[in-house]
Structures are given as structure tokens and as C-alpha cells.
Amino acid sequence: MTITITNIKRLGSDALTSVTVENGVIKGWNLPEQGQVIDGQGGTVAPALIEPHAHLREPGQTEKEDLASGLAAAAAGGYGTVVSMPNTSPVVDDPATVRALIEKAAGLGFARLKPAAALTRGQKGDELAELTYLKEAGAAMFTDDGRTNENARTLRLGLETAASLGMVISVHAEDASLRADGVMNEGAVSEALGLPGNPAAAEAARVARDIEIVAGLAAQGRPARLHIQHLSTARALDLVRAAKAQGLPVTCEVCPHHLTLTDEALRSFDAIYKVAPPLRTQADADHLLEGLRDGSVDCLATDHAPHTRAEKERDLLDAPSGIAYIELAFPLMYTRFADTLGLERIVDLMTAAPARVLGWPAPTLDAGAPADLVVLDLTTPREVNPAEFRSKAKFTPWAGQTLRGWPTLTVVNGQVAYQRT
Amino acid sequence: MNAPVSMGPRPRHLLDFQDWTPERLKAILDNADTMLQVLDRPVKKVPALQGLTVCNAFFENSTRTRTSFELAARRMSADVLTFAAGSSSVSKGESLRDTMEVVTSYKVDAYIVRHHASGAAHLVARYSGKPVINAGDGRRAHPTQALLDAYTIRQEYGSLEGKKVAIIGDVRHSRVARSNAELLPKLGAQVVLCGPATLLPADLAGLNGVTLTTDPREAVRGAHAVMALRLQRERMQGGFLGSLQEYAHTYQVNEALMQHAESGAIVLHPGPMNRDLEISTDAADGPRSRILKQVENGQAIRMSVLYHLLVGRE
Ligand SMILES: [Zn+2]
Numbered sequence: 001m002t003i004t005i006t007n008i009k010r011l012g013s014d015a016l017t018s019v020t021v022e023n024g025v026i027k028g029w030n031l032p033e034q035g036q037v038i039d040g041q042g043g044t045v046a047p048a049l050i051e052p053h054a055h056l057r058e059p060g061q062t063e064k065e066d067l068a069s070g071l072a073a074a075a076a077g078g079y080g081t082v083v084s085m086p087n088t089s090p091v092v093d094d095p096a097t098v099r100a101l102i103e104k105a106a107g108l109g110f111a112r113l114k115p116a117a118a119l120t121r122g123q124k125g126d127e128l129a130e131l132t133y134l135k136e137a138g139a140a141m142f143t144d145d146g147r148t149n150e151n152a153r154t155l156r157l158g159l160e161t162a163a164s165l166g167m168v169i170s171v172h173a174e175d176a177s178l179r180a181d182g183v184m185n186e187g188a189v190s191e192a193l194g195l196p197g198n199p200a201a202a203e204a205a206r207v208a209r210d211i212e213i214v215a216g217l218a219a220q221g222r223p224a225r226l227h228i229q230h231l232s233t234a235r236a237l238d239l240v241r242a243a244k245a246q247g248l249p250v251t252c253e254v255c256p257h258h259l260t261l262t263d264e265a266l267r268s269f270d271a272i273y274k275v276a277p278p279l280r281t282q283a284d285a286d287h288l289l290e291g292l293r294d295g296s297v298d299c300l301a302t303d304h305a306p307h308t309r310a311e312k313e314r315d316l317l318d319a320p321s322g323i324a325y326i327e328l329a330f331p332l333m334y335t336r337f338a339d340t341l342g343l344e345r346i347v348d349l350m351t352a353a354p355a356r357v358l359g360w361p362a363p364t365l366d367a368g369a370p371a372d373l374v375v376l377d378l379t380t381p382r383e384v385n386p387a388e389f390r391s392k393a394k395f396t397p398w399a400g401q402t403l404r405g406w407p408t409l410t411v412v413n414g415q416v417a418y419q420r421t
Numbered sequence: 422m423n424a425p426v427s428m429g430p431r432p433r434h435l436l437d438f439q440d441w442t443p444e445r446l447k448a449i450l451d452n453a454d455t456m457l458q459v460l461d462r463p464v465k466k467v468p469a470l471q472g473l474t475v476c477n478a479f480f481e482n483s484t485r486t487r488t489s490f491e492l493a494a495r496r497m498s499a500d501v502l503t504f505a506a507g508s509s510s511v512s513k514g515e516s517l518r519d520t521m522e523v524v525t526s527y528k529v530d531a532y533i534v535r536h537h538a539s540g541a542a543h544l545v546a547r548y549s550g551k552p553v554i555n556a557g558d559g560r561r562a563h564p565t566q567a568l569l570d571a572y573t574i575r576q577e578y579g580s581l582e583g584k585k586v587a588i589i590g591d592v593r594h595s596r597v598a599r600s601n602a603e604l605l606p607k608l609g610a611q612v613v614l615c616g617p618a619t620l621l622p623a624d625l626a627g628l629n630g631v632t633l634t635t636d637p638r639e640a641v642r643g644a645h646a647v648m649a650l651r652l653q654r655e656r657m658q659g660g661f662l663g664s665l666q667e668y669a670h671t672y673q674v675n676e677a678l679m680q681h682a683e684s685g686a687i688v689l690h691p692g693p694m695n696r697d698l699e700i701s702t703d704a705a706d707g708p709r710s711r712i713l714k715q716v717e718n719g720q721a722i723r724m725s726v727l728y729h730l731l732v733g734r735e
Contacts, residue, residue: 191627194539194560194599199623269540313516315538317559 001414002027002035008375010365011046011347019045021371024414028367038419040375043408046347047363048080048111048372052253052354053145053170053229053301054326056082056113058101060089065306065324065392067101071110073304073391075418077327078407079111080372083358086118087146093118093129095137102138110417111410112372114140114358119158119169123147126154131161140358143170145229148206150176156213159224163217168251168359170227173210173236174277178202183316185263185278193266195316198278204235211243214250227357228252230303232277234287241296251298251357254288256332257323261285261397271312271319272397275305292341292349299353300346302329306393324393328384330376332398334405343378375409382406434546434553435726437562438603446607449725450572456721456728459496469732470499476529478521478545479556480506480536485692486556486566489716490533493723502529517541518548525549531731534558539596552730554723560594565726566691567600569719571608573711574646576718577687582609587640587682589674590650590699591620591661592633597691598650599628606630615640616650616672619661637672641682648689649674649700665698675701679709687711 006018010029020027020034056070065073074082084101086092092101098115105113117139121127125147134142142162149155149171162169179202184190186197210226217224231237231252243250257275262282265273273279291297305322312319325332333346341349352362363372381402386394410418429442438446459467475494479487487503494501504524517536524532531552534542539559546553557563575581586605592598592614605612612631614621621633634640641647652668662668679686688709694700705712 187624188626191622191624193627194558194562194596196560197623269543310516310519313518313544315517315536315541315544317538 003038003411003414003416004031004033004035005038005040005045005375005409006033007042008040009042009044011044012344016042019365019373021411021414024371026365026367026369026371026373038409038416041377041408043375043377045365045373045375047351047365048374048410048412049078049330049350050354050363051079051082051302051304051326052299052357054082054084054304055087055306055322056084057088057306059097063392064308067105067113068108068110069390069392070304070306070326071105071108071113072418073327073389074111075410075412076390076407078330078374078376078410079326080374080410080412080417081112081114083140084113084115085143085145086116087123091118091123092116093121093123093134095130095133098134098137098139109415110412112412114138116141116143116145116170118142119144119149120154125149125151128154128158128161131158131165131167135165135167141168141170141227143172143229145170145172148172148174148176152209152213155210156217159213159217159226160222163222163224166359168225168227168357170229171210172230173203173206173228175202175206178205182278183274184266185280187263187281189263189266193269195266200233200235200280200284203231203233203277204239207236207239211239211248211250214243214248215246218248223249225249225251230255230258230277230301231288231297232258232280232284234284237287237291237296241291244296253299253301253354253357254292254297255301255303256329257325257397259285259289260332260336265397266316269316271314271316272323272395274316274319274321275303275323276321289337289340292345299357300329300333300349301354302326304391306391309393309395312395323397324391325396325398327389327391328396328398328403330407331403331405334378335403338405371411371414373411374407377406377408378404380404380406433730435564435730436542436546436553436555437564437600438607441607443607446568446604449568449722449729450575452725452728453572453718453721456724457718459724460717460721466496466498468498469728470494470497473530473731474500474502474528475531475533475727476524476527477501477503478506478524478532478534479504480534480541481557483535483557485716486535489719490556490723493720493727496720497724497727499727502527517544521545521548531727554726554730557596560596560599562600562603563596564600564604565719565723566597567604568726569715569722570601570648570689570691571604572718572722573689573715574610574687576714577711578645580609581605584610584645585613585643586610586646586648587613587615587644588648588650589615589637589640589672591652591656592616592650593620593622594653594656595650601648602628602631613640613644617662617668620656637678638681641678641686644682644686646687646689647674647679647682648691649704651691651693652695652699669698673697673699673701674704676703676707679704689715692716
């Protein structure tokens with residue numbers, strides 16, 4: 001199959017050109033039109049985005065999301081590849097489930113699925129899963145995301161094993177005993193609202209512990225790669241900075257919602273703003289943004305975490321945590337931070353940067369590279385309309401806001417995975 | 422053009438005191454005087470709310486508060502629908518919104534909401550389209566309790582202006598403390614919150630215009646009213662306290678502590694009391710105690726609030 005996308009700009013250039021893709025690879029730029037011709041309408045072409053952290057809820061919680069809705073949503077958001085989290089029901093902790101998920105996703109024709117597998121059996125935190133078999137089945141990485149790795153020894157054993165397999169372990173860094181029953185950031189707002197708080201120290205204390213484990217292994221000549229998910233506090237970022245300065249193999253990600261929202265949003269008592277880790281303060285958000293600028297934050301992740309509307313309409317104690325917005329992550333980042341970070345840094349944080357964290361080859365737009373690409377409309381403002389979401393979670397904190405940078409076409413493996421109509 | 426402009430816009434709900442001007446709050450207290458007179462008559466009933474239905478939506482058990490609201494509504498001739506959710510579908514995970522939509526279809530005119538989660542009354546206000554009175558939500562607010570506390574103090578001194586109120590106990594988990602800390606400064610009083618460090622708010626900036634201390638003597642020094650908060654026994658399991666005895670040793674409101682307060686200082690407690698834990702029997706039953714007065718005033722205050730929200734709206 002051959003597609004030519006005309007009337008486009010290659011990222012980093014203002015000249016109009018075209019790109020031709022054939023048999024899943026980029027055949028070349030500015031070639032004579034061949035095969036199906038798609039008008040790119042002056043959009044900018046970038047490598048398709050990579051989502052290192054999404055919850056697709058299949059198996060077991062398909063009323064919230066499933067592979068078809070989640071991967072269609074990802075494609076609509078400009079993503080070519082999604083790493084799904086294993087905290088499904090049952091947990092993705094066996095090779096057969098990993099294979100089944102990959103096969104099912106491949107037949108859907110949306111974004112590509114790279115499932116993460118559980119680090120421990122049932123994500124219970126005590127016994128390691130069969131990491132070797134899980135890698136062979138196609139697992140992208142290991143994580144007990146959703147759980148907090150309370151058993152430090154098990155995490156250490158997992159890091160040793162994963163290192164021998166060349167794999168990264170990603171962690172939800174939060175001390176469960178310090179978090180206790182906290183449902184939002186502990187601070188002036190939680191006190192004013194009378195809601196149990198989750199202190200910044202719950203994250204920082206756990207990041208410090210995990211870095212010490214990595215440091216101990218590194219000192220013994222056993223470098224194990226640790227990736228810290230959805231960093232939310234300034235303190236924890238400073239700890240990661242210090243670890244990097246020592247040359248430790250520690251990476252971290254930040255979510256756009258922690259950059260664009262703060263605990264002030266909870267004054268609405270709307271559980272749509274309940275996330276784990278919680279929305280923090282403006283000072284934290286500013287610090288995280290600074291980390292994106294200076295490179296101490298490695299990549300962006302949405303932590304797309306769909307729930308049903310009814311669940312999110314519960315009170316703040318009972319409602320589950322999570323925001324689902326994979327469809328508007330790029331427009332949100334571009335609209336809010338193009339001035340601060342620049343287009344190319346934002347694209348890097350959502351493409352090559354997660355690839356580096358996962359140990360994958362860097363995506364490029366050169367001839368011969370895999371044909372995973374996205375066309376971005378950087379000029380036309382559009383309102384966020386949750387009714388149009390492909391995700392089953394048709395609600396968002398940004399509903400009604402006007403954003404720019406919407407994807408208009410996503411090509412995955414040489415096939416159209418999304419085209420705006 | 423006889424609208425009382427100086428009082429500010431009339432809030433639709435009583436969720437907390439954010440939208441309430443001091444003038445409107447004083448009007449509620451003033452009106453409670455009239456309601457108390459009603460309660461002194463042989464026939465304790467006025468037709469003010471005739472034809473209206475008030476829904477008592479209690480998602481958390483509280484016999485006292487529920488009874489007080491129920492009587493207040495009935496004494497104003499309202500019909501009362503009581504919705505106690507302890508055993509209902511709510512405990513099976515039905516959303517608050519779905520529950521309220523069912524109740525809304527019963528065509529009630531106002532909701533009185535009690536819930537274990539902070540902010541639940543705000544959600545009901547958003548979904549119901551009718552006036553909502555917060556009868557206690559999580560740690561957030563219990564505005565009618567604070568109003569009856571203010572009223573009880575005003576009864577004693579004629580005004581709250583320049584009065585010092587000490588609130589002692591588990592401030593961190595207390596909606597009563599939060600509501601009083603919001604209300605009393607609006608009425609001119611000074612508030613000191615006192616308790617063990619583990620039971621004080623984690624971030625002081627969240628509670629404006631009040632001072633905090635771990636020293637009960639400092640808290641009651643010069644106080645005109647001292648309020649003991651109910652201590653939940655689970656706080657020991659939660660690791661907040663070494664032991665209940667240890668707590669009582671330092672923080673119990675008793676005659677010895679009251680010696681450090683103003684000479685005529687009164688003792689308050691939102692009830693129900695753990696006698697000889699957060700409050701001693703001598704303080705609870707002694708001449709300073711206004712605890713039963715609070716209960717009586719509670720009914721008048723709730724009548725006044727219902728009247729304010731439901732009658733004479735333009
Ligand atoms: Zn997650």
C-alpha cells in the first residue's frame with residue numbers, strides 16, 4: 001500500500017513538500033504523487049507520538065475503555081504507539097495475556113500497542129512475575145503502576161532481573177503509609193476544603209528510597225534502569241536531578257495535567273480533578289515545567305486513565321483517580337507551552353524522549369524509517385468537545401477551551417490510523 | 422425598591438459561609454430570636470413553610486442533627502421526607518448524582534444534606550436545582566452548628582464583637598471547627614484552635630484569620646467561650662495519639678483549665694460528648710455549661726435558616 005501526503009511541512013522547515021510511504025516505511029520526500037493522495041492542508045509532519053503510560057482497561061474493565069476505543073483515541077491524539085499499563089482485571093502478569101493483547105490490537109488498525117507487564121504477580125508486590133517470558137512475549141517494560149512497590153527488596157530484585165534483560169522498570173513512586181487516606185495534595189487548599197491530604201513528602205520519600213536502591217546496585221557494577229512515573233512535586237524532581245548529576249540511570253516523566261492544573265481546581269469538589277498522584281501547587285507545576293526546559297524531566301506521559309462518568313460523579317472520597325485526555329495532550333501542550341518550550345522540544349518530549357526511556361530506536365522522518373507519522377494543524381483554533389472523543393470517557397477538565405495544534409492525520413505502520421473528517 | 426441592598430445578594434444555599442455577608446448572617450441570628458419565642462408557645466407551630474416539602478438526605482447517620490432539622494421543618498409546617506441512606510443503593514456505589522435525581526423526582530423544595538465526604542453538599546447543590554442546607558459534610562463544614570454556637574455565645578454577651586473563642590480538640594478532622602473558624606471572625610470574634618500537633622491542620626494557610634496553638638492554657642487565656650470537640654476513638658488506631666489518657670491529661674476541657682479563661686467564660690460542646698475524655702463532668706454539667714442551651718438554640722437556628730432560604734425569595 002502506497003500513500004502520498006501532499007501540501008505539508010516537514011517538522012523544522014517551512015517549505016511545502018510531500019511525503020510518500022510504502023509498505024510501512026517512509027519511501028521519500030517530494031516524490032511524484034503515488035498511490036492514495038491525501039491533502040495535508042498545510043499541516044506540519046512529525047513522527048507519530050509515543051505514549052509511555054496509558055490505561056486502556058482491557059481486560060476486565062471495558063465499561064471504562066477497551067483496546068478499540070483507547071487505541072482509536074490515541075490515534076486521534078496523534079499517537080502511533082501506546083504503552084498500556086498492566087493494572088487490568090486480571091492483571092497482565094503472564095505471557096499469554098501480553099501476546100493476546102498485542103494480536104488483538106494489531107487487527108484494529110489504530111495506534112500500535114506495546115503492553116507493559118506487571119513487575120510482580122498480580123501486582124501484589126511480593127513475588128516477581130516471570131519477567132523473562134514476559135519480555136519474550138513482547139512486554140515493553142515492567143511496572144506495578146497503580147500500586148506503590150511497598151516491598152523495597154522485591155523492587156531491588158526486579159531491578160536486577162530487568163537490568164539483565166535490558167528492560168526498564170517504571171514505578172508509581174508514592175509512600176502508601178505517608179499518603180494514607182489522602183485524596184488531594186496536602187496543603188492550604190486541602191485544609192480549607194476539609195479533605196484528607198496526600199503530602200508532597202509521600203512522593204519525595206519514595207523517590208529517595210528508589211534512587212538509593214539504584215545507587216546501591218550501580219555501586220556494585222549492576223546498573224539497573226529505573227523510570228519514575230508521573231512526577232508531581234518539586235522536591236521529587238530535585239532528587240531526580242541530583243541522581244542524574246551522579247550519573248545514575250534514573251529517568252522520569254511528567255504529565256500535562258500536573259503542568260496545567262493545580263489543587264485549586266478541587267475547590268469545585270469535582271472528582272474529575274482527582275488524580276494519583278494528586279494535582280499539586282503552582283510552584284510545583286512551575287518547577288516541573290522548568291525541569292522540562294532544562295532536560296531533567298525526560299519525557300511526557302498522559303497517564304490516560306479513563307473511568308465511567310458515574311464513577312467520576314461520586315464524591316471526592318469515593319470517586320476513583322484519573323483523567324483521560326490522550327486525544328488532546330498534544331494540543332494542550334502546544335497551546336500552553338509552545339512559547340516556553342518550543343514546538344520541537346514538545347515533539348521530542350512526546351516522541352524520541354519516551355523512545356529513549358524505553359530503550360527503543362529514535363523515531364525519524366528520514367527515508368527508510370518506519371512510516372509512523374502525524375500531521376499537526378498548528379494554526380486553526382478548535383474548541384475541546386468531549387462528545388467527539390473516541391475514548392469512552394467523554395468528559396474532560398478542558399471541555400470548551402480553545403486549543404491549537406490538533407492532529408489531522410495519523411499514519412501507523414504506513415496505514416491511516418486516524419484522519420480528521 | 423425596598424430590597425435590603427446592604428445585606429448583599431441572598432445566597433441560594435447554605436453550604437458554608439463563603440457567599441454570606443456578615444449582615445445576612447446576623448439576620449439569621451436575629452430571626453432565631455423570633456423562632457425561640459415560637460418554641461415557647463403552647464402551640465409550637467407556624468405556617469411559614471406550609472405546602473413545601475423538605476428532604477432530609479442523610480447519607481451518614483446522625484440522629485441528633487436529623488431530629489433537630491426535622492423538628493425545625495415541621496414546626497414551620499413543612500412536609501418532611503427523610504432519606505436515610507445507610508442501607509440504600511448509595512452504599513452499593515450508586516453515584517450521588519443518580520441518587521439525588523431519584524429524590525428530585527419526588528418534587529421536594531429543599532435538601533438538607535449530611536454526607537461523610539467533604540464537598541458532597543456542593544455536588545447536591547449543583548445537581549438538584551433547589552436550595553441545599555449542608556448538615557455536615559466530611560471534615561468540610563457544618564454551618565448550622567457554627568450558627569448555633571455563635572448564637573449561644575451572642576445570647577451570653579449580646580454580641581460577638583471582640584470576643585475570644587477557644588476551640589480545643591481534634592481540629593484537623595473537625596467540620597465544626599472549620600465552620601466556626603469561618604463564621605466567628607465574620608461576626609467580629611477572635612478564634613484560637615488548639616489541639617495536639619497531630620490533630621491540628623497540616624497547613625495553617627488554609628484557615629484564614631485564626632490562630633493555632635498546641636497549648637490549651639494559652640488557647641483559653643482571656644477566652645469568653647471554650648468549645649471542646651468530640652474526640653473520635655479511632656484517632657488512637659490512626660496513630661494520632663499515644664493514648665486517650667494522655668490526650669485527656671493535656672487537652673481535657675475541665676474546671677481547672679477554665680480557671681485560665683475569663684471569669685464568666687462559658688463551655689460549649691457540639692455533642693455527643695465523651696465524658697471525662699475531651700470534657701470533664703464538672704465542666705459539662707457545671708454552671709458554665711451551655712451545652713443543653715446549644716441543642717435548644719439549634720432548633721431555632723435551623724428554623725431561621727429554612728425561613729431565610731425558602732420564604733420571601735424574590
Ligand atoms: Zn498510571
